[in-house]
Amino acid sequence: xxxxxxxxxxxxxxxxxxxxxxxxxxxxxxxxxxxxxxxxxxxxxxxxxxxxxxxxxxxxxxxxxxxxxxxxxxxxxxxxxxxxxxxxxxxxxxxxxxxxxxxxxxxxxxxxxxxxxxxxxxxxxxxxxxxxxxxxxxxxxxxxxxxxxxxxxxxxxxxxxxxxxxxxxxxxxxxxxxxxxxxxxxxxxxxxxxxxxxxxxxxxxxxxxxxxxxxxxxxxxxxxxxxxxxxxxxxxxxxxxxxxxxxxxxxxxxxxxxxxxxxxxxxxxxxxxxxxxxxxxxxxxxxxxxxxxxxxxxxxxxxxxxxxxxxxxxxxxxxxxxxxxxxxxxxxxxxxxxxxxxxxxxxxxxxxxxxxxxxxxxxxxxxxxxxxxxxxxxxxxxxxxxxxxxxxxxxxxxxxxxxxxxxxxxxxxxxxxxxxxxxxxxxxxxxxxxxxxxx
Numbered sequence: 001x002x003x004x005x006x007x008x009x010x011x012x013x014x015x016x017x018x019x020x021x022x023x024x025x026x027x028x029x030x031x032x033x034x035x036x037x038x039x040x041x042x043x044x045x046x047x048x049x050x051x052x053x054x055x056x057x058x059x060x061x062x063x064x065x066x067x068x069x070x071x072x073x074x075x076x077x078x079x080x081x082x083x084x085x086x087x088x089x090x091x092x093x094x095x096x097x098x099x100x101x102x103x104x105x106x107x108x109x110x111x112x113x114x115x116x117x118x119x120x121x122x123x124x125x126x127x128x129x130x131x132x133x134x135x136x137x138x139x140x141x142x143x144x145x146x147x148x149x150x151x152x153x154x155x156x157x158x159x160x161x162x163x164x165x166x167x168x169x170x171x172x173x174x175x176x177x178x179x180x181x182x183x184x185x186x187x188x189x190x191x192x193x194x195x196x197x198x199x200x201x202x203x204x205x206x207x208x209x210x211x212x213x214x215x216x217x218x219x220x221x222x223x224x225x226x227x228x229x230x231x232x233x234x235x236x237x238x239x240x241x242x243x244x245x246x247x248x249x250x251x252x253x254x255x256x257x258x259x260x261x262x263x264x265x266x267x268x269x270x271x272x273x274x275x276x277x278x279x280x281x282x283x284x285x286x287x288x289x290x291x292x293x294x295x296x297x298x299x300x301x302x303x304x305x306x307x308x309x310x311x312x313x314x315x316x317x318x319x320x321x322x323x324x325x326x327x328x329x330x331x332x333x334x335x336x337x338x339x340x341x342x343x344x345x346x347x348x349x350x351x352x353x354x355x356x357x358x359x360x361x362x363x364x365x366x367x368x369x370x371x372x373x374x375x376x377x378x379x380x381x382x383x384x385x386x387x388x389x390x391x392x393x394x395x396x397x398x399x400x401x402x403x404x405x406x407x408x409x410x411x412x413x414x415x416x417x418x419x420x421x422x423x424x425x426x427x428x429x430x431x432x433x434x435x436x437x438x439x
Contacts, residue, residue, distance in 0.1 A: 003064045005039040005169050006099075009085040010071035011078075015103050017147025019043055019071055022101065025153055025162040026069075030170070030177050039169055041069075045427055054429070055084070057422040062088055067097045067169050071141070072123035073104040083125040095131055099165055100124075100138035103145045109135040139164050275318050282311030282328060289335055293342065302339040308332045323368050330359040330373070334380050337387075346387050353384045371411070378407035378424070382431060389435065398435040404428050 006026070010019040023041045031038035042061045062068070068089045076082045089098065100107075105123030109116055115130050116122075139161050144151040153159050160178070167174035285308035293301035312329040319325050337352035360377050363369050369377075385400030405428035412421045 003040070003066065004042040004061060005065070006041045006067040006069050006165070007062055007065035007085075007089075008041060008043040008069045008071065009076075009082050009089075010043075010103075011073055011075035011082060013079075014075040015071045015073055015145065016045075018101075018103055018141060018145050018151060019147075021144065021147040021151035021158075022069070022071070022141070022162055022165070025151075025159065026166045026169070028153065029159070029163055029166045039166065044423055054422065054426045057419065057426065058085065059088060061419060063092065067099055068093075069099045069101060069165060070124075071101050071103050072107070072138070073102075073145075074121050074123055075104070077105070077123050077125050079125070083127050086125050087127040090127060090131060095136065098136070099168060100136060101141045101165070102138055103141050107138060111135070137164075275315060278311050278315040278318070279325070282308050282315060282332070285311060286328075286332060286335060289339065293339060298339065298342045302336075302343060305332065305336040305339045309336050323363065323370075326359055326363055327370070327373055327376075330356045330363075330380075331376060333359065334376065334383070337380075337383065341383075341387050346391055349387055350384065353380055353387070356380050357384075371414075374407060374411055375421075375424075378404045378411070378428070381407065382428065385431065385435070394435060398432065401428065401431040401435050405432050 008019050008023055010016070020043070023043050027037040027039040027041045029038060042065060044058065044061075062085060068086070070076070070082075070086060086098075102123060105121035106119050107116055107123060108119060114133060116124060116128075116132075141161060144158055144161075151158050160174075163174050163178050167177045170177060285304045289301045289304035289308060292304060309329070309332045312325060312332050315325045316329050333352050333356035337349045337356065340346075340349035340352055357377075357380065360369070360373060360380070363373060381400050381404035385397040385404065388394075388397035388400060405425075408421065408425045408428045412418075412425045415421055
């Protein structure tokens, strides 16, 4: 079973945003472009108050983690679950691998008492009282508690603070880790420029093909088709490489991906609805939409999600017997629903999610659902419920959350050792509990 490099313990009531932001940066610092993450960090994403039966899953994650990152705050100090997590950690691993990030309150060390003073806004849970032989190092994160856009790798101060945690976990000096991160940033920027140059070359290829079309139509069509497929693949890879890159200027990313989008559309007009081109085009637009949504370009994400849906709709009609393209179409409707919801167009977003359900239910009726399809369907119902909850339709939202919960219970029963499914199940219990309290 996989081991976690760190486990983040925090107050879900107040510190969820800073926990998410810190996790994103800590596990990304110094990451080579071909790796998904440099560190594996566990952070549960729901309140355990409604689901105490899942405590064994949290104990398992704690046991398999090398470090505990405690986000200290007055709310964390009062949290029963934060105290339980810290208490379990101390009993099994002590304080040597415990790291503290101060999110709110005050920390003041009393050297004579060999303990932190108990002040009015004391941020440490009771389990830590008298547990330190000397003052531990702690990082001040109070300026970033809201987890806004400043809490990212683009902010050198936040990057430096996050590097304190990452360097300790990696077991390397912080200056070495930051130097490596700077090299990765320069390499990523060089990659971006190379990709932009590649797109320019493909644009030249498209112009050449159009000029030659009247002379060598058949041969040029073959070249153009291959060039179109290559362009689509390059665009998709480029979008994936840009995803999560907070170290490249946002305008540069949007400009390059905008050029990539235009090239793909221009080439697809000439290439026609060939299955292999529709497939590469749909995948490229899906990647573009995911990246632009993460980067905050909501309109661009919607445009590309719409294009991905169109490509996979056409492909599903041509390749009716091939399940993967129907699954891709369902995922594209989900992506479209996300993009519409981000823009506040909730009714349209709900309709997109319904279309996703319709495609997936067709696969279900035919007995062709894969485990990944089932996981995606559970996520779709959860998103559906979240939009309904925002619109105040609590009864319908509760039904959607329960549907997602039932699916995840079935998936968890099939793979009880898969911790990610246990975490998702915990999230579903929390959603249902919150909906019940609101209903």
